[in-house]
Amino acid sequence: MGTLTADCPRLDAHCPHKLATSCRLTSTWNCCACADERPHSRTYAVYIDGVGFVQRGTRWQSYCWFCKEFWNNRLACTYPSLETSQTKIPQIPDQSEFLQRWFEFHQGYRLARRSDETEQRIAVIGEPFGEVSPGFLPRTLDQLRSGRVNDHTRPENRFRRERIQEDNESEQVPHQTLEDALDSLLEEVSDEETGQRASEETSQLLERDATMPRQREPRGLSRPLSRSDRARQNITRLFGTREEINAPDYQSPISGMFSRAWDRFSQAEARRATGDTVAPPVDTLSPPERREIEQQIIWG
Structure with missing residues (x-):
C-alpha cells in the first residue's frame, strides 16, 4: 500500500510528518511519532509468544501501519547507519531534508532562484504517490522507464544524517549488543559455578585424604596396569x-x-x-x- 495523502492539502496545523507518513490518526493534527509523549529509552518492551515481554522492541512498533512503515524505511535509508537504541523518533534521525524533497513532489514544483534574485518554479514530476511506500520518494519518469526498484538502496532515498554524541562514544568504546551482553553474563556465571564446584571438590578430596590412612604406593608386579x-x-x-x-x-x-x-x-x-x-x-x-x-x- 502506498502513500494515501497525495490529494490532501498541507495545513499549518499539521506536524511536519503528517502527510509524508499518511498517518491514520484522525483526531489529532500530529502523526503517531509527534503525538507520542513517552520518554525516550534505548529499549522498548515487546511481547513474544512463549517468551513473554522482552526488551527488543522499537518505539514505533505500535504506531499505525503507515507511520511504522515510514520510520522503518527512513531508518534503513539513513547513513551512516543508526542503531535502534540510538534513535529518538522523530528528532533522531532528522528528516528535514527528506520532508523538504517530499513536499516538492507533493506540490508538483520546487523553487529556484535566478541570477537576478527572482524565484522560478520548476516542475517536479514523479510516479503517483499511491504506488510509493511511506518513507520513500517517488521515482522519476526515467527511473520508471528503466525499471528502477524503489527501496532503501536508491540514492534519492538516502540522506546523510548529522553526527551525534553517541557516534563519538561508539568510536572509543566497542559497541556491545544485547545478545553479547547476555552471553558474557552467562559465561561469567558459568565460570563462577565451575570455579566454585572445583574448589568444593578439591576441599572434599583434601578432607577425605586427611581422614583416610596413607597407603603404600604399589610397586613391581602389584602396580596397576595402564x-x-x-x-x-x-x-x-x-x-x-x-x-x-x-x-x-x-x-x-x-x-x-x-x-x-x-x-x-x-x-x-x-x-x-x-x-x-x-x-x-x-x-x-x-x-x-x-x-x-x-x-x-x-x-x-
Missing part, C-alpha cells in the same frame, strides 16, 4: 607375541577359524554328494569326536 598396557596384553593373548607372529609357520587365529569352517563345509558337501545324510552313531565316539560332529551338523 590402558595401553592392558590393550597390549590383550593383543598378545589373541595373536601371540611379536616373535610368534614373525615366525614362518605362523597362522593367524582369524585365518585358522575360517580354515576350520571351510573344512567342515567341504566335508558336509561331500556327504551330500554321496547321499550319506544319516548321522553316524555317537555312542562309541569320544567327547572331542562327538563335539566335532555336532559342529559339522551345525555349520554344515
